[in-house]
Amino acid sequence: MKILIVDDFSTMRRIIKNLLRDLGFTNTAEADDGVTALPMLHSGNFDFLVTDWNMPGMSGIDLLRTVRADDRLKHLPVLMVTAEAKREQIIEAAQAGVNGYVVKPFTAQVLKEKIEKIFERVNS
Amino acid sequence: MEQKISSLGDFESTLKKHATELVSSLEKGKFGEAVQLIHELNQTRDRGLYQEVGKLTRELHSAIVSFQIDPHMPQAEEVSQITDATERLSYVVRLTEGAANRTMDLVEKSTPVLNELSDEAKSLSADWQRFMRKEVAVAEFRELAQRVDGFLTRSEQGTRAVAENLQDILLAQDYQDLTGQVIKRVTQLVTEVESNLLKLVLMASQVDRFAGIEHDREQLRAEKDQEKHPTRGEGPQIHADKREDVVSGQDDVDDLLSSLGF
Numbered sequence: 001m002k003i004l005i006v007d008d009f010s011t012m013r014r015i016i017k018n019l020l021r022d023l024g025f026t027n028t029a030e031a032d033d034g035v036t037a038l039p040m041l042h043s044g045n046f047d048f049l050v051t052d053w054n055m056p057g058m059s060g061i062d063l064l065r066t067v068r069a070d071d072r073l074k075h076l077p078v079l080m081v082t083a084e085a086k087r088e089q090i091i092e093a094a095q096a097g098v099n100g101y102v103v104k105p106f107t108a109q110v111l112k113e114k115i116e117k118i119f120e121r122v123n124s
Numbered sequence: 125m126e127q128k129i130s131s132l133g134d135f136e137s138t139l140k141k142h143a144t145e146l147v148s149s150l151e152k153g154k155f156g157e158a159v160q161l162i163h164e165l166n167q168t169r170d171r172g173l174y175q176e177v178g179k180l181t182r183e184l185h186s187a188i189v190s191f192q193i194d195p196h197m198p199q200a201e202e203v204s205q206i207t208d209a210t211e212r213l214s215y216v217v218r219l220t221e222g223a224a225n226r227t228m229d230l231v232e233k234s235t236p237v238l239n240e241l242s243d244e245a246k247s248l249s250a251d252w253q254r255f256m257r258k259e260v261a262v263a264e265f266r267e268l269a270q271r272v273d274g275f276l277t278r279s280e281q282g283t284r285a286v287a288e289n290l291q292d293i294l295l296a297q298d299y300q301d302l303t304g305q306v307i308k309r310v311t312q313l314v315t316e317v318e319s320n321l322l323k324l325v326l327m328a329s330q331v332d333r334f335a336g337i338e339h340d341r342e343q344l345r346a347e348k349d350q351e352k353h354p355t356r357g358e359g360p361q362i363h364a365d366k367r368e369d370v371v372s373g374q375d376d377v378d379d380l381l382s383s384l385g386f
Contacts, residue, residue, distance in 0.1 A: 011224040018228065054357025083360040085371045087380060094384050101377050104360070110374050 002027045002044065006037045006051040006063065007081075012104075016050060016081065019108050023115065034058025038066065041073055048118075053082035053089070061089075061096060068097045077118050081106065135172040139165065180327050206317070209310045216303045223299040230289040230296070237282045244275055 003025055007013045013030045020028055029044065031037035033055040041049070049067065053060040060080060067073045079100040080093055090101055099121070100114040142165050149158040251268055254260050260268060332339070361370045371377050 011221060011228070014225070014228055018232070054359055059357060082357075084357050085361045085364055085377075086358065087369055087371060089358075090371065090377055090380055091384065094381060094386065101381060103371065103374055103377050106374065 001025055001048065002029070002046050003048045003050060004029050004031060004037060004040060004044065004046045006031045006033065006049070006055070006060065008032050008052065008055040012052070012081075016111070019111050020050075020115075022108065023112055032057075034060065034063035034066070037063055041067065041076070046076065048115075049076055049078045050081055051078065053080060053084040053093075061093060064093065064096050064098055077122050079114060079118060081111070135168055138168045176331055180331060183323070183327055205313055209313050212306045212310055216306055219299040219303055223296045226296040227293050230293050234286045234289045237286055241279050241282050244278070248272060248275055 003020060005013050005016050005020075005028055007016070007030075010030075010032075013032075017028050017030070020026075029040060029046075031040055034051075035057040037049075037051070038058070040046070049063075051060040051063055058066075060082060064078055064080070067076055067078060077099045078097070079102065080098050081102045081104065083104040084090075085103050093101055099118045102110055102114055142161050146158055146161045146165075149155075149161060248268075248271060251260070251271075255265065255268060331337075361367065364370045364372045371380060
């Protein structure tokens, strides 16, 4: 299971990376926005994408839309982990095809639940 | 400010008075008088404008002084309080980032120590139970005793190391005091700048009235709405509990998503 973590803050990437490792996911890579994430997604055989929303360059929602519009990437499960908390934004992400939405600040338990739920649905 | 309102009031009352006189002069066919009135009106307006510009210049100057920017200095930008505030906030970012990384370093250093001790205790405990049930032969017991001995030493060293790391994690939180002070000062500056800007806006609106400038408010509002488009992130919501359009936590997100069929 190879996971790409996209967030513009290195500390947040590190927190997510540590939590994923505690859940048994040790194969992770990091990118600081959509622009750097896309080429990695194209060449890296990732199984899962965790992304922030608000980033310079390409935002998480644009990255999600680009992924969904790409024939090779459109089935990639995407979890959004973000401080964006407006209802219309969550609806927008859902319509763009997000698989899970976690608002910051979040707990290890919430992250675990959402990831497990996504894999349950992907595997069923 | 009151003086300014009265000069504007003078102009407007003169305008009203002269307008009715102008109409009656024109109705009576006294064109010479009418031209004289128009001339006077123009003079009042010009005088008012000159006065306003004079006042504006003085107030602009005092506003600049209160921003503490000296336009004659070549490095004016560097000495502004805004630049200073920006630097202060960068310092906050640097300090908080450093503390977060230091804390995570220490956690990452401590976790394997505890995991190893836990694994070793688990395996020793299993063998110890066998010993209690008298299932361990003498030769094997000697080896078990040695393992227990080693474990005690390692657990003492390990827990001491973790205790030191916890102490350092505690110390890494000292940024709160420093960043708190800096942020308070910047907040104060923002409040001052806001009130100075408000004064400038009021001055500008006086000039707008004198000169009869109209702004396209529809367009201004449209530009503002554009900035608020949801695709552009807004960052953390400070008053999530007081706003209807914002979720107040993960439970709200889950409810919303499940109502959408997730």
